[in-house]
Every structure is written in C-alpha cells, then in structure tokens.
Amino acid sequence: MFRKIGEAIQLLGAHFPLFAAIVLTIWLPANALLCHLTYNVWADDEGLAVMRAAVWIEGIFGPIYLGALMYALSEIKQKRPVGYAKAMEAGFRNWGRLFVANFVAGLIIVVGLIALVIPGIYLSLRYALLDSVVILEGADAGEARRRSGELTKGIMLKIMGTWLVCYVAILFCTVAIYVPIGVAQEMGALGDTASMIVEVCVDCVADVMFLVVPIAMFLYYWEKREQESGSEKLTGKDVYESEGSFFEKADLGDLEDDGNPYRPPQA
Secondary structure, three states: OHHHHHHHHHHHHHOHHHHHHHHHHHHHHHHHHHHHHHHHOOOOOOHHHHHHHHHHHHHHHHHHHHHHHHHHHHHHHOOOOOOHHHHHHHHHHOHHHHHHHHHHHHHHHHHHHHHHOHHHHHHHHHOOOHHHHHHHHOOOHHHHHHHHHHHOOOOHHHHHHHHHHHHHHHHHHHHHHHHHHHHHHHOOOOOHHHHHHHHHHHHHHHHHHOOHHHHHHHHHHHHHHHHHHOOOOOOOOHHHHOOOOOOOOOOHHHHOOOOOOOOOOOO
C-alpha cells in the first residue's frame, strides 16, 4: 500500500507539468467559476450548493482528465513519449464510454449506500479500477464493472488503505493552507478579489495533489495486468501481440476503432 502511494507520488513529481496541465484543463476554469459563484451569486450559507456544483463538474467533465491521465500513465509505463495534446485527445475521445461506465457504477454504489452503507463501500472498492479498464481495455460499462471486480480481488483492503491515507493526508494539507488564509480574510488583509485568486490557486493545488489517488489506482491495475500476463513488464510489441497480454479482451477490430486511442504498432 505505502509502496504504491510512494510510487504514485514519484510519478506525479516526475511528470508534474503534464499531469497538472491535464487536470487543470478541467479544474482551473471550474474553480474560477465556483469561486465567482461563491462570492458574487450564492449566499454565505450555501456551502451545499458549492459541493453539488463540484460533484456535477467532476461527474460530467472528470472522465476527460481521468481518461487522459490513464492514457498518459500507460504510455509512460511502456516508456513511450506522450505529450499533453495526445493525452487530452485520448481523454476527449473516450469521454462518452468512461462517463457512462462511471455514471452506471455510481448509481449502483449509491443504491448500495442507501441499502446498508457497507454494500456501497464494497462496490466502491470493487469498481476502483474502472477508469483503467475502460480506457486501456476498451471495455463497455458492464464489462468494465466485471473486469474491475475481477482485478480487485485480493487487494480491496490495500485499495481502501490507500484511499484513507491519501484523503487524510491531502485533507490535512488543504486545511493547513486554508486556516491562515481564513485568518487573513477575517483580519481584512485580503479583499474579495485577492481572496478569490488565492482560493482558486489553493483549490488547483489540491486538485493536483488528489491525482495521487487515481495514479495509485492505475498502479494497482498495472500490477494485476502484469501478473495476469506472466511477465515482469508490459512493454513494446509484446503489449499488443503476445497471446493473453494487455489487450486479451480486445480483438483487432477494437484496436482499430477510432474511439480507442490504442492501435497495434506499425511494422
């Protein structure tokens, strides 16, 4: 668990400009919009409205940056060059499939939470690798849920521990940053415009820090795929051509689909 978190932090640090650009493509304008609404439209006691809006933004536009991130991580793991434009192209191209998969999984998880809470938590863990499966295996919503459940067998506790450690650490860092900002606002050291700018910047930093979680989930996925392939690494032509390897769930027609950013390498 801690090894995965450490590796995720190393990957984020090593490719910080790319990963930050990917997530902030969505969340920089989103944070600016939310701050504007908070200061100029909504009343001071409408914190729930901010949360609802953030959930809607993540639900609708989150699949774009998550798809781009999964694609970029896969290319990095295969030691291939990947840039911002190529990653975002993959994110936009696969947005529909990932949105549907996450939406359906989210509804199932909500039903589980309403039922007895525990089933909802279990389903959240079961679907933790959904993003990677959809983007890297071209799976539809139903197949992605099945594959994610298959891949998470035996590692659910590790995934839960990773979530808890990351969320608590990021929450602590965010609060540590916001407390002095709040004090400065109460003392009148920051006006509304300055407060908005500072809050947008802090929110963007938090969004980048949160990338540790999906990166760690990708690493769990990649490790399980390596175990399934029976090889130490998934690289080069072996990824596409070896029997039962990375794309064992996708036939050549899937690989040639315009909606799938992955294609067999040309000879």
